[in-house]
Amino acid sequence: GNSVTQMEGPVTLSEEAFLTINCTYTATGYPSLFWYVQYPGEGLQLLLKATKADDKGSNKGFEATYRKETTSFHLEKGSVQVSDSAVYFCALRYSSASKIIFGSGTRLSIRP
Amino acid sequence: NAGVTQTPKFRILKIGQSMTLQCTQDMNHNYMYWYRQDPGMGLKLIYYSVGAGITDKGEVPNGYNVSRSTTEDFPLRLELAAPSQTSVYFCASSPQAGEYEQYFGPGTRLTVT
Numbered sequence: 001g002n003s004v005t006q007m008e009g010p011v012t013l014s015e016e017a018f019l020t021i022n023c024t025y026t027a028t029g030y031p032s033l034f035w036y037v038q039y040p041g042e043g044l045q046l047l048l049k050a051t052k053a054d055d056k057g058s059n060k061g062f063e064a065t066y067r068k069e070t071t072s073f074h075l076e077k078g079s080v081q082v083s084d085s086a087v088y089f090c091a092l093r094y095s096s097a098s099k100i101i102f103g104s105g106t107r108l109s110i111r112p
Numbered sequence: 113n114a115g116v117t118q119t120p121k122f123r124i125l126k127i128g129q130s131m132t133l134q135c136t137q138d139m140n141h142n143y144m145y146w147y148r149q150d151p152g153m154g155l156k157l158i159y160y161s162v163g164a165g166i167t168d169k170g171e172v173p174n175g176y177n178v179s180r181s182t183t184e185d186f187p188l189r190l191e192l193a194a195p196s197q198t199s200v201y202f203c204a205s206s207p208q209a210g211e212y213e214q215y216f217g218p219g220t221r222l223t224v225t
Contacts, residue, residue, distance in 0.1 A: 032210060032211040034213055036213075042218060042219070043116075043202050043204075043216035043217055043218050043219050044155075044202070044204075044214075044216045045216065046213040046214075046215075049211070049213060051211040089154070089155070093209070093210065093211070093212075094209070094210070095209060095210035095211070096209055096210070097209050097210070098143060098160060098162050098168075098209055099145075099157060099160060099170070100206075100213075100214055102154055102155050103154065104153070104154040105153075105154045107152075
């Protein structure tokens with residue numbers, strides 16, 4: 001079946017470090033791919049998305065590229081800040097699907 | 113636009129009590145969802161709706177009920193609260209399927225003791 005697998009956390013980095021959070025998916029066809037972020041005590045909010053192969057989503061310095069050949073959508077940021085500390089969820093959704101399939105989430109903590 | 117609003121923000125229930133978690137969206141979205149998030153865990157889908165009058169079960173529907181009489185409102189009912197239902201509950205909405213993201217409410221933190 002369709003699924004999303006994220007790297008396990010927690011991930012702890014120092015401020016200004018380079019960030020990669022891995023996400024791979026199992027799906028047939030061409031789903032849309034998403035990264036959501038959940039700050040402490042809040043609901044999820046969309047960080048970025050990509051709707052077709054080779055698309056790059058970007059927002060707030062974060063980027064992710066839809067790689068169909070490796071079925072991946074890894075999240076990257078060149079220089080993280082303390083304010084990036086949050087839980088990050090990778091997700092996919094088909095064009096005809098009512099539901100979004102979420103990964104299990106990766107907790108990121110940034111040290112000053 | 114207020115987006116997706118949820119009430120209450122916090123609630124403590126005794127075992128066996130009932131309550132309704134309210135969810136309203138003002139974006140005229142057809143799709144609405146209820147999730148629960150246990151501490152340190154991901155999201156589990158409880159129920160969802162693709163339009164007024166239409167609801168369907170998600171992964172963990174037992175112990176919950178929903179209704180969708182209007183496009184705006186999607187209340188979640190707990191009939192006989194149990195400690196296993198202690199969680200944070202999120203409501204979300206989406207305009208359509210496919211490339212459209214879900215918009216989440218701020219959550220309701222429920223404790224059953």
